[in-house]
Amino acid sequence: MNSWYCAPGSRERTVDRSAGDAFAFHGTLPGYAPTPLVPVPALAAELGVGDVLVKDESTRLGLSAFKVLGASWACRQVLEQRPGSTLVTATDGNHGRAVARMAAHFGVEAIVFVPEVMLPETAARIAEEGATVVRVAGDYDTAVRRAADFAGAQPDRALVQDTAWDGYEQVPAWIVEGYQTLLVEVDAQLERPADLVAVPVGVGSLAEAVVRHYRRPGYAHHPRVLSVEPDTAACVLASLTADRPVRVSTAATVMAGLNCGTVSTSAWPVLRQGCDAAVAVSDDEALRAVDDLGQLGVSSGPSGAATLAGVRAALNDVARRTALDLDDDAVVVLLSTEGNTR
Numbered sequence: 001m002n003s004w005y006c007a008p009g010s011r012e013r014t015v016d017r018s019a020g021d022a023f024a025f026h027g028t029l030p031g032y033a034p035t036p037l038v039p040v041p042a043l044a045a046e047l048g049v050g051d052v053l054v055k056d057e058s059t060r061l062g063l064s065a066f067k068v069l070g071a072s073w074a075c076r077q078v079l080e081q082r083p084g085s086t087l088v089t090a091t092d093g094n095h096g097r098a099v100a101r102m103a104a105h106f107g108v109e110a111i112v113f114v115p116e117v118m119l120p121e122t123a124a125r126i127a128e129e130g131a132t133v134v135r136v137a138g139d140y141d142t143a144v145r146r147a148a149d150f151a152g153a154q155p156d157r158a159l160v161q162d163t164a165w166d167g168y169e170q171v172p173a174w175i176v177e178g179y180q181t182l183l184v185e186v187d188a189q190l191e192r193p194a195d196l197v198a199v200p201v202g203v204g205s206l207a208e209a210v211v212r213h214y215r216r217p218g219y220a221h222h223p224r225v226l227s228v229e230p231d232t233a234a235c236v237l238a239s240l241t242a243d244r245p246v247r248v249s250t251a252a253t254v255m256a257g258l259n260c261g262t263v264s265t266s267a268w269p270v271l272r273q274g275c276d277a278a279v280a281v282s283d284d285e286a287l288r289a290v291d292d293l294g295q296l297g298v299s300s301g302p303s304g305a306a307t308l309a310g311v312r313a314a315l316n317d318v319a320r321r322t323a324l325d326l327d328d329d330a331v332v333v334l335l336s337t338e339g340n341t342r
């Protein structure tokens with residue numbers, strides 16, 4: 001399979017940014033604080049760029065991943081429209097835990113569908129938040145369909161899913177708005193604007209937020225956006241290469257949060273428009289990145305550290321580096337979207 005895609009013209013384009021005020025809402029949540037943006041000079045030296053900064057999401061709002069930014073804003077919006085609803089979702093880990101946490105925060109029930117490959121400790125962490133966990137015989141995509149059917153069967157159930165499909169777009173749009181808080185923080189933390197932002201990609205909603213943020217009208221400095229996926233679940237890479245949404249079959253990977261075979265229908269046109277490059281990485285490469293970041297003082301799980309593996313795969317290859325057109329002084333931002341919980 002192809003493990004690299006690059007369309008250098010993408011960063012000249014402009015994409016509308018979502019309008020919602022998730023950032024102000026996040027500031028009202030107990031324990032909100034911007035997560036650190038950590039300079040890692042050793043990685044800058046290794047990669048031959050000016051600065052490497054790692055956005056460390058390992059402590060986001062008392063959870064160990066960025067996902068609660070989207071889940072919190074979407075749950076709040078859903079419950080404002082449909083107070084008292086039971087919140088239903090499917091997850092490969094972090095999103096379900098975040099929805100469960102927010103259900104408890106807002107005093108409603110949560111029912112979370114999980115794929116059969118989910119590690120027992122991951123399912124236990126969701127249950128500990130007070131949610132009912134339903135294990136589905138099948139993969140993540142199957143769990144999403146089960147959750148949607150279950151939610152649709154009763155009017156007092158509301159689906160809070162972090163991926164869009166035809167006819168289900170409003171909640172994923174709120175989730176993308178929620179993710180933009182992370183990027184607003186990065187902008188305030190950077191001394192020089194980013195030249196490359198590496199994003200770990202499952203269904204592509206976080207990458208959609210990144211593209212919408214950095215390609216927004218009126219924002220002059222357009223960094224390259226690099227999508228990073230497991231080589232066993234590279235649906236965005238396959239879709240960009242084919243220039244149409246391509247569903248891929250998936251297999252177990254240590255990058256559990258990225259183990260998705262279908263790109264979000266809302267993310268797809270945005271990524272097609274404004275994502276410069278996509279790369280697929282192996283489990284071994286992701287695990288090496290986990291270790292390396294750990295030794296450099298950043299707690300990062302495989303789905304988060306995938307961005308380091310992806311940037312290595314992109315910049316250590318002369319043809320890829322040339323296609324990205326990065327100079328030696330470039331500012332590279334790695335989104336490390338989860339802490340190392342193992």
Ligand SMILES: Cc1ncc(COP(=O)(O)O)c(C=O)c1O
Binds near residue numbers: 202
């Ligand atoms: C830790 C982590 N990073 C990245 C992602 C990818 O986000 P998306 O599915 O929006 O592409 C996920 C998704 O669950 C995740 O849990």
